[in-house]
Amino acid sequence: MESVGNIILYFVIAVSIIVFSVLTVTTRKILRSATYLLFTLFATAALYFQMDYPFLGAVQIAVYAGGIVVLFVFAILLTQQPGKDQQQMQSTRRALALTATLLGVALTAYCLFSYANFAGKIVPQAAEFDIQTIGRFLLSTDKLGYLLPFEAISILLLACIIGGVVIARKR
Amino acid sequence: MNLTLLMYLVPSLIMFGCGVYGFLTRKNMIAIMISLELMLNAVDINFVVFNRFLFPGQLEGMFFTLFAIALAAAETALALAIIINVFRIAKKVDINEINKLKF
Numbered sequence: 001m002e003s004v005g006n007i008i009l010y011f012v013i014a015v016s017i018i019v020f021s022v023l024t025v026t027t028r029k030i031l032r033s034a035t036y037l038l039f040t041l042f043a044t045a046a047l048y049f050q051m052d053y054p055f056l057g058a059v060q061i062a063v064y065a066g067g068i069v070v071l072f073v074f075a076i077l078l079t080q081q082p083g084k085d086q087q088q089m090q091s092t093r094r095a096l097a098l099t100a101t102l103l104g105v106a107l108t109a110y111c112l113f114s115y116a117n118f119a120g121k122i123v124p125q126a127a128e129f130d131i132q133t134i135g136r137f138l139l140s141t142d143k144l145g146y147l148l149p150f151e152a153i154s155i156l157l158l159a160c161i162i163g164g165v166v167i168a169r170k171r
Numbered sequence: 172m173n174l175t176l177l178m179y180l181v182p183s184l185i186m187f188g189c190g191v192y193g194f195l196t197r198k199n200m201i202a203i204m205i206s207l208e209l210m211l212n213a214v215d216i217n218f219v220v221f222n223r224f225l226f227p228g229q230l231e232g233m234f235f236t237l238f239a240i241a242l243a244a245a246e247t248a249l250a251l252a253i254i255i256n257v258f259r260i261a262k263k264v265d266i267n268e269i270n271k272l273k274f
Contacts, residue, residue, distance in 0.1 A: 002172065002173055002174050006174070007172060007174065010174055010178065013182075014178070014181070014182045017182040017183075017185075017186060018182055018185050018186070021185065021186040021189040021190075021209055022185075022189055024189065024193065024205060024206075024209060025189045025190070025192050025193030025196070025197070025206060025209070030199055030201060030202055030205075033202060033205055034205060037205050037208060037209065040186070040209065040212065041208075041212065044212055044215070044216060047179075047182075047216060047219075048219060051179075051219060051220070051223045052223070053219060053223075053233055055233075056219065056233055056236060056237065059237060059240055060240065063240050063241070063244050064208075064212075064240065064243075064244075067244055068208065068243070068244055068247050071247060071248060071251055072201065072204070072205065072247075072251070074251075075201055075251040075254060075255055076201055078255055078258070079201065079254070079255065079258045079264050080199075080264075089196050089198060093196070094196050097192055097195035097196045098192060098196075100191075100195065101188050101191045101192040101195070102188075104188065104191065105184060105185070105187075105188040108184055109181075109184060112177060112180055112181075112184070113177070116177075118176070121175060121176045121224050121225070122173040122174065122175055123173075123174050123175075123223065123224060124223075124224065124227040125227070129230060129233075133230075134230065134233075137230055137234065138234075144229075146234050149234075149238055153238055153241050153242075156241075156242070156245055157241070157245055160245040160248060160249055163249055163252075164248060164249060164252050167249070167252045167253055167256055168252050168255070168256065
């Protein structure tokens with residue numbers, strides 16, 4: 001049995017995720033789309049906090065909300081005239097895309113609901129992971145260590161920096 | 172009333188559907204990137220939810236999400252650099268109007 005506050009928190013988060021993701025793809029102004037994306041990412045971070053992954057929620061806010069959305073806003077302001085509406089695709093193509101999406105979502109939802117006993121699992125008692133455990137996992141070389149992906153990510157970020165400099169350089 | 176696995180998967184499913192719809196209908200390249208972020212985010216939620224509900228004593232899903240966030244950040248940064256460069260050369264960002272490989 002969950003506490004009432006937790007359930008109310010869950011419903012607030014779920015409704016805001018659904019509403020803001022629909023608004024992200026349906027609004028005509030692209031800057032508003034980026035803002036709604038920011039709200040969706042915040043709601044996702046709240047979901048991580050609610051599921052007892054505070055480190056992940058902090059990373060989500062720092063990287064997504066602090067980094068990626070700012071990057072999006074910069075790119076939008078550099079490439080768009082402000083206040084201009086987006087032109088839309090022809091309505092037949094939009095209807096086709098909507099049909100395809102709804103079919104896919106319906107199929108997945110059917111699969112989810114047909115595994116009711118699996119999907120009806122309730123949230124187990126959380127094992128507390130403090131930040132030291134996460135740090136040891138990230139830098140350990142044992143069976144469950146993540147040193148190799150960690151180093152691969154660092155090389156990827158280095159390649160990304162160099163690629164960004166090369167692409168953005170003035171010719 | 173209990174919070175079940177299904178209740179966490181449904182918002183993520185709807186978020187992914189929104190991402191697919193936006194990816195198929197948007198014309199602006201930046202808007203397409205925004206839809207892509209939605210899809211990546213939905214997958215991240217799934218990783219964390221399955222980790223929490225099926226293997227609460229382990230951290231595999233959390234680390235997958237951590238690395239996926241790093242990958243998404245790198246990918247977005249590079250893609251936006253490419254889009255701004257395309258805009259500088261071709262003066263437009265609509266995918267229907269960019270139909271030459273070389274200007």
